Amino acid sequence: xxxxxAQALDAVDPLAGYHDRFVQPEGVIYLDGxxxxxxxxxxVAAGADIMERAWGQRLIRSWNEGWIxxxxxxxxxIAPLIGADADEVIAADSTSVNLYKxxxxxxxxxxxxxxxxxEAGNFPTDxxxxxxxxxxxxxxxxxxxxxxxxxxxxxxxxxxxxxTHVHYKTAERFDxxxxxxxxxxxxxxxxWDLSHSAGAVAVELNAAGADLAVGCGYKYLNGGPGAPxxxxxxxxWQDRLHNPLSGWxxxxxxxxxxxxYEAAAGMKRWLTGTPSVLGLAAxxxxxxxxxxxxxxxxxxxSAALWNIFHVAGTAAxxxxxxxxxxxKRGSHISFRHPNAYEIxxxxxxxxxxxxxxxxxxxxxGLTPLTLSHADVWRAGEMMREITESGEYRKxxxxxxxxxx
Amino acid sequence: xxxxxAQALDAVDPLAGYHDRFVQPEGVIYLDGxxxxxxxxxxVAAGADIMERAWGQRLIRSWNEGWIxxxxxxxxxIAPLIGADADEVIAADSTSVNLYKxxxxxxxxxxxxxxxxxEAGNFPTDxxxxxxxxxxxxxxxxxxxxxxxxxxxxxxxxxxxxxTHVHYKTAERFDxxxxxxxxxxxxxxxxWDLSHSAGAVAVELNAAGADLAVGCGYKYLNGGPGAPxxxxxxxxWQDRLHNPLSGWxxxxxxxxxxxxYEAAAGMKRWLTGTPSVLGLAAxxxxxxxxxxxxxxxxxxxSAALWNIFHVAGTAAxxxxxxxxxxxKRGSHISFRHPNAYEIxxxxxxxxxxxxxxxxxxxxxGLTPLTLSHADVWRAGEMMREITESGEYRKxxxxxxxxxx
Numbered sequence: 001x002x003x004x005x006a007q008a009l010d011a012v013d014p015l016a017g018y019h020d021r022f023v024q025p026e027g028v029i030y031l032d033g034x035x036x037x038x039x040x041x042x043x044v045a046a047g048a049d050i051m052e053r054a055w056g057q058r059l060i061r062s063w064n065e066g067w068i069x070x071x072x073x074x075x076x077x078i079a080p081l082i083g084a085d086a087d088e089v090i091a092a093d094s095t096s097v098n099l100y101k102x103x104x105x106x107x108x109x110x111x112x113x114x115x116x117x118x119e120a121g122n123f124p125t126d127x128x129x130x131x132x133x134x135x136x137x138x139x140x141x142x143x144x145x146x147x148x149x150x151x152x153x154x155x156x157x158x159x160x161x162x163x164t165h166v167h168y169k170t171a172e173r174f175d176x177x178x179x180x181x182x183x184x185x186x187x188x189x190x191x192w193d194l195s196h197s198a199g200a201v202a203v204e205l206n207a208a209g210a211d212l213a214v215g216c217g218y219k220y221l222n223g224g225p226g227a228p229x230x231x232x233x234x235x236x237w238q239d240r241l242h243n244p245l246s247g248w249x250x251x252x253x254x255x256x257x258x259x260x261y262e263a264a265a266g267m268k269r270w271l272t273g274t275p276s277v278l279g280l281a282a283x284x285x286x287x288x289x290x291x292x293x294x295x296x297x298x299x300x301x302s303a304a305l306w307n308i309f310h311v312a313g314t315a316a317x318x319x320x321x322x323x324x325x326x327x328k329r330g331s332h333i334s335f336r337h338p339n340a341y342e343i344x345x346x347x348x349x350x351x352x353x354x355x356x357x358x359x360x361x362x363x364x365g366l367t368p369l370t371l372s373h374a375d376v377w378r379a380g381e382m383m384r385e386i387t388e389s390g391e392y393r394k395x396x397x398x399x400x401x402x403x404x
Numbered sequence: 405x406x407x408x409x410a411q412a413l414d415a416v417d418p419l420a421g422y423h424d425r426f427v428q429p430e431g432v433i434y435l436d437g438x439x440x441x442x443x444x445x446x447x448v449a450a451g452a453d454i455m456e457r458a459w460g461q462r463l464i465r466s467w468n469e470g471w472i473x474x475x476x477x478x479x480x481x482i483a484p485l486i487g488a489d490a491d492e493v494i495a496a497d498s499t500s501v502n503l504y505k506x507x508x509x510x511x512x513x514x515x516x517x518x519x520x521x522x523e524a525g526n527f528p529t530d531x532x533x534x535x536x537x538x539x540x541x542x543x544x545x546x547x548x549x550x551x552x553x554x555x556x557x558x559x560x561x562x563x564x565x566x567x568t569h570v571h572y573k574t575a576e577r578f579d580x581x582x583x584x585x586x587x588x589x590x591x592x593x594x595x596w597d598l599s600h601s602a603g604a605v606a607v608e609l610n611a612a613g614a615d616l617a618v619g620c621g622y623k624y625l626n627g628g629p630g631a632p633x634x635x636x637x638x639x640x641w642q643d644r645l646h647n648p649l650s651g652w653x654x655x656x657x658x659x660x661x662x663x664x665y666e667a668a669a670g671m672k673r674w675l676t677g678t679p680s681v682l683g684l685a686a687x688x689x690x691x692x693x694x695x696x697x698x699x700x701x702x703x704x705x706s707a708a709l710w711n712i713f714h715v716a717g718t719a720a721x722x723x724x725x726x727x728x729x730x731x732k733r734g735s736h737i738s739f740r741h742p743n744a745y746e747i748x749x750x751x752x753x754x755x756x757x758x759x760x761x762x763x764x765x766x767x768x769g770l771t772p773l774t775l776s777h778a779d780v781w782r783a784g785e786m787m788r789e790i791t792e793s794g795e796y797r798k799x800x801x802x803x804x805x806x807x808x
Contacts (some may be wrong), residue, residue: 228504357661
């Protein structure tokens with residue numbers, strides 16, 4: 001692959017027009033959109049509007065002028081990206097808080113099933129929150145096993161199989177339909193964490209027969225740092241599951257100010273406290289970009305970017321830990337190297353921003369909306385130069401940051 | 405009281421300079437700062453900076469350039485307003501979610517004490533969340549009683565007394581020292597909801613010997629709609645209480661990505677998921693205004709504004725339900741009237757924004773930083789005119805909004 005070949009791909013890329021709908025910092029090739037997505041240019045105006053007009057001028061009146069429905073409205077915008085109906089998704093809180101809600105709710109469905117099964121090496125907050133959630137249900141337990149023995153870990157006592165669809169380190173993707181069936185065959189529900197999937201790959205929750213899901217707003221959905229997360233509950237469960245974080249915004253009639261809690265119908269019961277209005281506005285603005293996007297084009301471009309960067313990484317002597325089959329991965333690529341941290345720092349010093357994951361992983365988000373093929377080619381060249389030249393061995397690149 | 409007298413008070417008001425540090429919408433007298441505080445003028449620039457520079461340009465690097473410490477930094481700014489030490493407060497999630505964390509944690513401290521006592525008519529989310537929290541601890545119960553019998557409801561089985569310091573409807577204020585002692589005498593902990601207190605009155609958690617507290621960022625602290633909330637844990641409890649919402653941001657080493665949860669030391673363990681960075685930035689900007697404010701001046705001005713508006717309300721034939729003694733109330737004033745809803749709507753049509761609380765309460769926030777004495781005098785005059793003339797009887801004022 002040459003730069004000219006990459007540029008030729010850009011010339012026929014149906015998503016090429018999206019590149020300039022994001023703020024692209026000068027001198028930066030941003031391969032970390034799987035960690036924090038770029039700022040959409042239109043979100044600058046949306047941020048000013050929510051602050052200066054809606055908050056500053058309209059003030060409390062804005063609750064009746066759009067704020068109160070923002071969690072449902074934003075949820076309905078996420079729904080088509082994950083194969084859900086508009087009334088099966090709502091935006092709220094953080095991914096971690098939403099996981100807690102759904103795990104506890106699933107454990108309370110049937111007292112004879114009180115085990116949550118998840119995967120060792122799953123994104124830590126999923127396991128940490130599951131630890132907290134099982135402590136909230138008498139007799140409940142968390143069973144964390146290696147991927148290879150997940151299926152046999154399920155049994156008559158399993159309430160929930162908790163899986164992250166695309167692995168945060170390796171980008172390995174579970175077959176959603178197959179694993180949903182595995183859970184159902186054991187009589188369990190399944191909850192998918194879509195944090196590295198939504199906006200990265202075509203997700204089909206309803207087609208797969210999934211039960212529950214959560215996901216993140218600040219990665220591929222470009223909702224901004226700490227954006228509200230989302231949760232999905234398949235329609236057939238909506239009347240049977242109950243939010244343990246039973247706050248007033250999930251009440252059937254929050255402004256009647258009754259002492260007793262009564263859950264709202266539908267997805268609104270999954271709200272808890274007053275939502276982050278500023279965060280919802282930024283997320284809603286980012287989601288508008290997805291209005292007319294074909295997810296098949298996202299997957300096709302992701303695969304093309306992956307091929308370019310995979311060639312460069314291999315040429316640089318890095319060991320790729322991401323599956324070669326596009327259907328078995330998400331939209332990031334990870335390599336293993338003993339000096340992973342230093343190489344990532346040396347790349348950042350050159351303006352190529354990826355990230356490091358303990359202990360030896362270099363991780364790069366290949367976000368189809370924000371990157372050109374030529375961007376990814378240039379980043380790959382720099383990675384090859386840095387690795388081959390030993391440029392990464394400078395002492396300054398070994399200094400550890402608090403957040404890696 | 406005449407307009408001239410009110411203006412004379414403004415002329416000698418040590419807080420008068422703050423009025424223009426907020427965006428004051430044209431034609432509006434805003435008496436709802438206890439529901440959603442005004443936009444500080446400096447927050448417009450802070451909002452553009454967090455979005456355009458920190459997110460747009462610095463992107464993921466911003467986590468090491470201030471974001472990761474924002475919850476602690478903002479907590480430390482709130483601490484002096486509530487009589488806490490800097491390392492006893494952290495900003496996180498919503499008030500409702502934080503209440504859940506603290507109630508569950510308190511219930512798990514001593515298995516022989518498993519009852520939470522709270523007040524009938526407390527702000528609904530406190531009671532709703534307490535319902536959810538007791539369901540997470542085997543054998544735990546919620547006992548909700550009238551204020552007059554709260555003390556006798558406490559006993560050997562009480563884990564926690566949950567009180568809202570300033571009542572959301574009536575503005576009635578509990579004596580924090582006396583009620584903390586009542587709880588302690590029964591061997592229970594106390595948790596104060598400071599949502600209508602922080603920035604409204606001088607709060608002295610540590611001087612009162614309080615154990616736990618939560619509160620809201622979007623009212624008197626002017627943090628913006630759905631701003632992050634805060635929680636307080638007295639130092640002596642910090643190693644003994646555990647966050648049930650055990651997410652990765654509360655982990656001792658979140659970026660080591662370990663499967664098992666290990667709680668961070670100090671207040672960081674009360675974090676759960678990725679915090680709302682945009683929300684924290686707006687809240688931090690609002691809190692900067694409090695840097696050199698003497699809370700005694702806040703209380704004195706609140707009392708002066710209250711007197712002006714109380715005279716007007718009484719002249720308008722409204723029944724005041726807020727205590728006359730300044731030490732026994734917060735910084736809002738409420739009246740009862742059978743046509744409360746309509747009168748509030750008629751006031752809004754004239755640019756005087758207060759709010760209605762079911763079934764018959766007119767509520768007005770008298771925020772010392774954002775209001776002049778003349779503002780409050782003018783609003784009082786309009787309330788008298790609307791009530792005396794029957795202007796509020798127009799059919800349009802009876803139409804109910806979704807959010808009241």
